[in-house]
Amino acid sequence: MAKVDGATLMARSLKQQGVQYMFGVVGFPVGPIAGAAQKAGITYVGMRNEQSASYAAQAAGYLTGRPGACLVVSGPGVVHGLAGLANAQQNCWPMILIGGASPVYQNGMGAFQEERQVQIASPFCKFAHAVEHVHRIPFYVEMAVRHSIYGRPGACYLDLPDDIILGEVEEEKVQQAATVAEPPRMQAVNEDVEKALNVLESAEKPLVIIGKGMAWSRAEDQVRAFVDRTQLPFLASPMGKGVMDDTHPLSVGAARSHALQEADVIFLMGARL
Known part of the structure; x- marks a missing residue:
């Protein structure tokens, strides 16, 4: 039975939701996501630091109308990416910051670059969540995209642990999500x-x-x-x-x-x- 890993599922879900551009600084554990994004047809741009990547992602979101993605490593990578996340939220620009994280089974054990990333990102975005199962990735990507473009546009954060990125799941167990439609146009009375x-x-x-x-x-x-x-x-x-x-x-x-x-x-x- 065919299986799919978390990195591929993440890239596939972003592509399905209309994300065209991803900017980032690759490293442990997000490298596979960058490769999978390029295979899925998403334009990946490698940057020199996470702040620049986050600013580029929020600008892409503003220009395209669909969230720009920023891919960063755990710990300091996420902290540096908060600059663009906060700016996107304040300016009402759609953006998704994707942060790598230490394996779930190492939570609270002082793993490499471990940080409470969902908690530190939450004040600067509309939606922040850590993906806990591989098969749920499409669901959370859909939620992040919907939050970023509906109502007052803004920023979202998704936390992907190493074992979720590399983990595999049978295709039939993947919970597919519908493509987020364009926000309805509002008209005055x-x-x-x-x-x-x-x-x-x-x-x-x-x-x-x-x-x-x-x-x-x-x-x-x-x-x-x-x-x-x-x-x-x-x-x-x-x-x-x-x-x-x-x-x-x-x-x-x-x-x-x-x-x-x-x-x-x-x-x-x-x-x-």
């Missing part, structure tokens, strides 16, 4: 839209602020059509830059402080105050 338009219409010095949410939603065409039709002045937040051209005649980015002080109504698009 028509009455609320009318109220907002009425407030804008009554404003003497309205101002539009374009935020990261518009870039994340790929709403460039809609934002441009709105500005051109309403002829409202606008400025962009740092992460909202690029949605509208800074050379647009209605851009007031060069006088942002004055515009913010003088505006009597501010229309926020994908931004928070």
